[in-house]
Amino acid sequence: MQISLRQHSGRVRSTYTVVTRLCCGRPLVRPRASVNVAVDVAPQTLQYGKELENAKVAVRLASKLCQIVQRQLSAEERADKKDDSPVTVADYGAQAVVAWALQRADPSSRLSMVAEEDSAELRQPAGRNMLERITQLINSVFAEAKVGVVLTPEEVLKLIDLGDSQGGPTGRHWVLDPIDGTRGFVGMRQYAVCLGMLQDGEVVLGVLGCPNLPQGPVGEQDGQEGAAQRAGGSDVGCLFSAHRNYGAYAAPLWDEHAEPVRIQVEDLSNPREARFMESVESRHSSHSTTAAMAEELGVVLPPLRMDSQVKYGLLSRGCASIFMRFPPPTYKEKIWDHAAGFVIVEEAGGRVTDAGGARLDFSRGRFLQLDRGIIAAPPALHKQLLQAASKVAAAPLPSGQ
Numbered sequence: 001m002q003i004s005l006r007q008h009s010g011r012v013r014s015t016y017t018v019v020t021r022l023c024c025g026r027p028l029v030r031p032r033a034s035v036n037v038a039v040d041v042a043p044q045t046l047q048y049g050k051e052l053e054n055a056k057v058a059v060r061l062a063s064k065l066c067q068i069v070q071r072q073l074s075a076e077e078r079a080d081k082k083d084d085s086p087v088t089v090a091d092y093g094a095q096a097v098v099a100w101a102l103q104r105a106d107p108s109s110r111l112s113m114v115a116e117e118d119s120a121e122l123r124q125p126a127g128r129n130m131l132e133r134i135t136q137l138i139n140s141v142f143a144e145a146k147v148g149v150v151l152t153p154e155e156v157l158k159l160i161d162l163g164d165s166q167g168g169p170t171g172r173h174w175v176l177d178p179i180d181g182t183r184g185f186v187g188m189r190q191y192a193v194c195l196g197m198l199q200d201g202e203v204v205l206g207v208l209g210c211p212n213l214p215q216g217p218v219g220e221q222d223g224q225e226g227a228a229q230r231a232g233g234s235d236v237g238c239l240f241s242a243h244r245n246y247g248a249y250a251a252p253l254w255d256e257h258a259e260p261v262r263i264q265v266e267d268l269s270n271p272r273e274a275r276f277m278e279s280v281e282s283r284h285s286s287h288s289t290t291a292a293m294a295e296e297l298g299v300v301l302p303p304l305r306m307d308s309q310v311k312y313g314l315l316s317r318g319c320a321s322i323f324m325r326f327p328p329p330t331y332k333e334k335i336w337d338h339a340a341g342f343v344i345v346e347e348a349g350g351r352v353t354d355a356g357g358a359r360l361d362f363s364r365g366r367f368l369q370l371d372r373g374i375i376a377a378p379p380a381l382h383k384q385l386l387q388a389a390s391k392v393a394a395a396p397l398p399s400g401q
């Protein structure tokens with residue numbers, strides 16, 4: 001029996017857990033390891049260990065709020081933004097909860113957060129009911145978590161607006177998508193609470209809360225309507241996390257005492273064995289471009305369609321080996337749609353670039369500047385994807401195809 005461990009500079013716990021879950025039925029740590037082990041570095045020995053723990057607490061609390069809302073989702077709790085994307089009480093509520101948790105954990109420093117939502121709609125008279133409902137929700141989640149705090153609507157508005165940072169190449173900025181995959185959330189499919197931390201332009205931490213994602217094998221049905229209804233069991237709900245240079249981990253979302261397990265991308269180079277992932281919504285990512293890419297590569301398996309950054313989590317734990325995203329040419333990608341997933345995939349051994357091969361750059365403010373779409377995969381497959389992209393994706397098809 002051979003156990004190979006990468007020793008970190010920090011304290012490594014002396015008990016190792018044999019991994020049986022959170023791995024889609026495949027070994028988690030592939031290279032030369034016949035037994036899979038979980039290595040847990042004590043948070044205080046990591047450079048951003050305290051921040052990572054704070055981020056997990058924030059994401060777990062926000063995920064709880066989202067789960068409560070998804071279970072009682074009703075039409076009036078959904079507003080449509082000018083860009084036609086939905087936003088629900090849970091998007092606003094989760095943003096306020098994460099801002100509150102991060103601020104409480106580090107009250108002496110000024111929180112800089114680049115987040116998706118703002119309070120403009122809620123400050124209108126027509127938004128008052130929604131604001132009341134959000135405040136009620138947050139306070140009920142706080143009561144259940146025995147937080148001992150009651151927020152007023154005005155405090156909730158201020159917390160939401162803490163997300164107005166422009167980010168940039170210097171200093172520390174949290175990056176939050178309170179619900180990524182709002183369409184999936186409304187459609188009772190997949191969604192994720194996504195929190196990253198930028199330090200001097202580099203994503204150094206990422207946490208993804210995925211309430212509807214099974215901890216074991218995942219199939220097409222898990223990306224479809226009904227995923228939310230199956231989310232009651234103790235084997236559903238995943239928390240992915242990564243600290244730069246210390247690997248990527250997965251844990252059950254609802255058990256904060258469970259030992260996180262190390263995850264790794266699938267060590268695959270043959271496209272015929274590969275499964276690729278893409279958005280459910282073809283207006284977010286052209287299904288015909290990804291199909292042409294798959295054909296060019298020689299991928300034979302059908303795509304796994306999932307909403308949100310759960311795709312980055314699934315790639316990181318080897319449930320699928322390719323992620324592709326080809327939005328309409330005029331679409332500008334936002335950093336909160338990718339920051340957490342990006343560091344998790346890289347720390348799991350994968351590569352994430354634009355279709356021209358450039359590593360994603362989160363230092364330029366709220367948007368990413370990309371050459372066409374985004375591709376992510378283990379290194380050997382990524383190389384082949386780039387070649388395919390140079391042939392297929394030179395001229396992406398118009399939106400909706």
Ligand SMILES: Nc1ncnc2c1ncn2[C@@H]1O[C@H](COP(=O)(O)O)[C@@H](OP(=O)(O)O)[C@H]1O
Pocket residue numbers: 085116177179180181182183184278279280281283284285306307308309327328331334337
């Ligand atoms: N026309 C468009 N093209 C590409 N992405 C879009 C889009 N409209 C919305 N999006 C983004 O796609 C994200 C969801 O990605 P996916 O398709 O992987 O689920 C949305 O995140 P939100 O749900 O946080 O708004 C939104 O930011």
Ligand SMILES: [Mg+2]
Pocket residue numbers: 085086116182
């Ligand atoms: Mg949105």
Ligand SMILES: [Mg+2]
Pocket residue numbers: 177179180181336337
């Ligand atoms: Mg998003």
Ligand SMILES: [Mg+2]
Pocket residue numbers: 091116177178179180181182
């Ligand atoms: Mg969102």
